[in-house]
Amino acid sequence: MNGMAMHIVSSFEHSTALELAISDLEEGGIEREQIIAVPLDRMGGQDRIFDTIHQSDGISLLDGAAVLGTVCSVLGATYGFVLPLGPILCGLIGLAGGMLAGFLLDLLVNRKKLKHRRKPAVRTEVVLIIRCHPSRAEHITQTLVRHGALGVGWLN
């Protein structure tokens, strides 16, 4: 087989489907030694500690919204007892206004970073390489695609 071996390279997101794909291949007679999985865990060259200790991805834009939302809602409900609109409306207005203000503030502060970080909706997180006999390539490719491979390429 060695002389005739080829490689099938495919890309995946992290998912349970990926494990199903590998499991299907193994059930179908592909040996564990013929499979290599490379998780791309060194993405984007971010400074891991300092970037994430202060804000880890999606979180940062909610920090301000939750904090200011709580503050303004409490203050709104408090002053509502003496204001014409009453505590309920003032509390709700405070909540909405505070959340919006906090969100915009975060957006403003992180504007530069967000531009840098903008990610595509789907991105490769794992590269899967399978060594096999050319006669099985088509079947393997179909298995990979069926389980959500983002792309498959042949190297022969």
Add this chain to the structure above:
Amino acid sequence: MNRHSFLQSPRRKNLFLSSYSTNINYLRHPLVIAWWSAAFPGFGHLILGKFMNGFTLAIWEVVINYNAKINEAMIYSFTGRFEMAKEALDTRWMLLYISVYIYAIWDSYRLTVDLNKAAVLGEREQYGENINFRLGPFSLNYLDKHPPWLVLVWSLLMPGLGHLYLNRLSTGLYLLIASIVYIYYSHLLEGLHLTLLGHIREGAAVLDPEWVLFYPSVFCFSFYDAYVLTVESNKAFKTEQARYLKRTYQSSLLRLGNAGNNG
């Protein structure tokens, strides 16, 4: 072999999965955690996954605040009615409040700093545990990716639902019960009903100011914590899978260069 199995038990774990709960240690900003403790003592600890301390402080907050009438006095003070504030406060309870309130803030800040160090070291552990699925007699739990916006929406509809979705039973159950208690005793829904019908004065009069002020923090905390937890549990899923793949599918003899020349 010995050395191998020694290395395989991590000294610091960032992920715990049981059939009824998930606990994750991840990097957090100490000031954000301290802020939540200030908004409602105990909430900082709940975000950190230190549930027993969190519940202790959260229950303490309600008992002492309610009996001392701290919230009521806050409303009177903020609106300039200082005599009424003095009147409302119960001196038999009031001084019990201060030291524990400050402790909650300080302790959650300190803990976050420590836990962040553990999170960094835990992430660098070469061998994490193999955990993706736990089946128990009363429940089951597994790691997977979930859309954060969906969890956010459920939490906004009813505090606690986002946490139940994520199988964080402890915080979810607490938020659900606490929300119902605060909403009921504050007469919030009656006030909302009257206000929306245009009876603003009656709407204000029906509210219990002491209980009303508990609710905004609970509401905002629930959607914030649920959202962050979703993002982090998605990351934990990826980390666990990446470790598994590396351990299982990188030990082979396959090298790209070998394809044609080792036969």
